[in-house]
């Protein structure tokens with residue numbers, strides 16, 4: 318890959334993966350929290366013990382679903398969307414799909 322401005326060889330930045338991994342973890346945590354409240358609401362139909370059991374079940378299901386989705390999204394962004402190149406000669410940066 319060469320710089321489109323000056324034609325010199327450019328380098329590929331590798332700063333994307335930690336950010337998208339964190340985004341995936343955050344998304345998983347959000348889904349887990351909403352799953353817990355939904356599970357607790359359903360469990361409360363069966364009394365106090367049902368509220369606790371429903372909340373725990375909601376956390377497990379939400380964390381599994383959210384974690385998988387966050388990982389898939391982060392992996393997709395890492396590999397397909399954000400691939401940034403940088404030219405050390407003229408300091409130009411650009412994205413390549």
Ligand SMILES: [Zn+2]
Nearest residue numbers: 320323404407
């Ligand atoms: Zn350049």
